[in-house]
Amino acid sequence: MEKEKIEQRYSRQILFRGIGAEGQRRLAAGRLAVVGCGATGSAVASLLARSGVGTLRIIDRDYVEPSNLQRQSLFDERDAAESLPKAIAAGRKISAFNSEISVEARVADLVPGNIEDLLEDMDVILDGTDNFETRYLMNDYAVKSHRPWIYAAAVGSYGVTLNILPGKTACLACIFPDTPRGMVETCETSGILNTVVNVVAAVAATEAIKMLLGGEALRQLRQTLWSLDVWTNEQAEIAATKPRAGCRACAERDFIHLAGAGRPHVTLCGRNSVQIHEMARPIDFAEMQRRLETHGIVRHNEFVLKFWREPYEMTLFPDGRAIIKGTTDAGVARSLYARFVGS
Ligand SMILES: [Zn+2]
Numbered sequence: 001m002e003k004e005k006i007e008q009r010y011s012r013q014i015l016f017r018g019i020g021a022e023g024q025r026r027l028a029a030g031r032l033a034v035v036g037c038g039a040t041g042s043a044v045a046s047l048l049a050r051s052g053v054g055t056l057r058i059i060d061r062d063y064v065e066p067s068n069l070q071r072q073s074l075f076d077e078r079d080a081a082e083s084l085p086k087a088i089a090a091g092r093k094i095s096a097f098n099s100e101i102s103v104e105a106r107v108a109d110l111v112p113g114n115i116e117d118l119l120e121d122m123d124v125i126l127d128g129t130d131n132f133e134t135r136y137l138m139n140d141y142a143v144k145s146h147r148p149w150i151y152a153a154a155v156g157s158y159g160v161t162l163n164i165l166p167g168k169t170a171c172l173a174c175i176f177p178d179t180p181r182g183m184v185e186t187c188e189t190s191g192i193l194n195t196v197v198n199v200v201a202a203v204a205a206t207e208a209i210k211m212l213l214g215g216e217a218l219r220q221l222r223q224t225l226w227s228l229d230v231w232t233n234e235q236a237e238i239a240a241t242k243p244r245a246g247c248r249a250c251a252e253r254d255f256i257h258l259a260g261a262g263r264p265h266v267t268l269c270g271r272n273s274v275q276i277h278e279m280a281r282p283i284d285f286a287e288m289q290r291r292l293e294t295h296g297i298v299r300h301n302e303f304v305l306k307f308w309r310e311p312y313e314m315t316l317f318p319d320g321r322a323i324i325k326g327t328t329d330a331g332v333a334r335s336l337y338a339r340f341v342g343s
Contacts, residue, residue: 007021019209023213026212026213028054030054032056033122033125033126034126035110035119035129036127036134037059037090038072039197041090042072042075044126044128044204045094046093048205049098049101053101055101059110059118060106061317063323064080070194071197074089074090074093075089085105085107085317091105106118110134111137112137115141115258123211124148124149124150125142125147125149127150132180140173140249141258143166144249145166148211149164150162150207154200158196158227159196159197159227159230160225160227160228163222167250168242170247171249173249173250174240175244193230224239274332276321276322276333276334278319278321278322282318283320285305288305295309296308303318304316322337324337
């Protein structure tokens with residue numbers, strides 16, 4: 001983009017002392033991955049895209065549903081009606097308000113087998129996920145490859161975020177060696193206020209901007225685990241300035257999540273659904289549509305195929321991954337998949 005146009009679009013940000021014209025150029029050269037594009041992911045991606053971060057990679061495994069619209073600000077009713085993958089819908093929305101940056105949509109579940117490919121050329125990784133399994137995986141990868149990442153989470157009226165600069169500050173496993181008890185509740189069980197999402201996203205996105213700017217801005221990075229409850233107005237900060245001695249990731253460099261230890265092939269995902277993790281079973285949607293039509297209602301677009309067979313709803317992705325709604329029984333999900341897709 002030519003200089004004049006940059007100066008105009010980002011003029012209010014360039015006027016801000018912490019950024020300036022040079023900082024704006026650094027942001028334009030910045031590469032940032034948002035892992036998970038639900039509520040927090042939507043909000044951070046939107047803010048960073050408007051700020052002019054040059055390359056945004058949006059990684060998400062899910063598709064848009066009507067119940068997302070209350071808080072997932074990059075999506076609209078049409079996206080939900082079409083069951084568009086969130087990464088695709090987010091990419092389209094962002095391109096409509098900032099066509100001058102590059103948005104890369106990746107419809108994928110971040111797993112040990114693809115994490116290198118999805119994150120190796122990124123400067124900063126931002127957490128938009130809703131589960132500790134993926135967060136520990138990101139943490140292992142970030143610590144191993146010395147890449148900064150930002151943990152961010154929100155549930156109910158509570159939000160929390162932490163900057164992780166591997167080798168310098170504490171990592172996620174330093175602070176939470178195991179999945180923290182209070183955070184096992186999910187949006188599916190405790191609900192969530194859209195307001196807390198935006199607070200946490202705004203704080204995390206600002207920290208990401210400092211990381212991308214580098215230099216002086218790094219001195220302003222927060223070095224605490226910061227949390228707040230927008231309902232009770234309680235706030236807390238826990239020091240996270242140094243790696244913890246004996247940390248599995250930082251000290252022992254034992255990257256169990258990266259090694260995929262004990263990773264299930266089938267996982268619960270949401271209150272009443274199961275995900276079949278499959279990445280290497282390319283599906284021909286037109287062909288599958290023909291096959292399934294006699295067994296239930298089928299509909300597909302370029303990105304997903306949906307199959308309804310009472311009381312189940314199966315969403316199939318082109319790489320063979322599936323989300324089956326209507327059950328929490330892995331066995332039932334697996335047999336449905338085997339019966340209609342293949343075993
Ligand atoms: Zn650590």
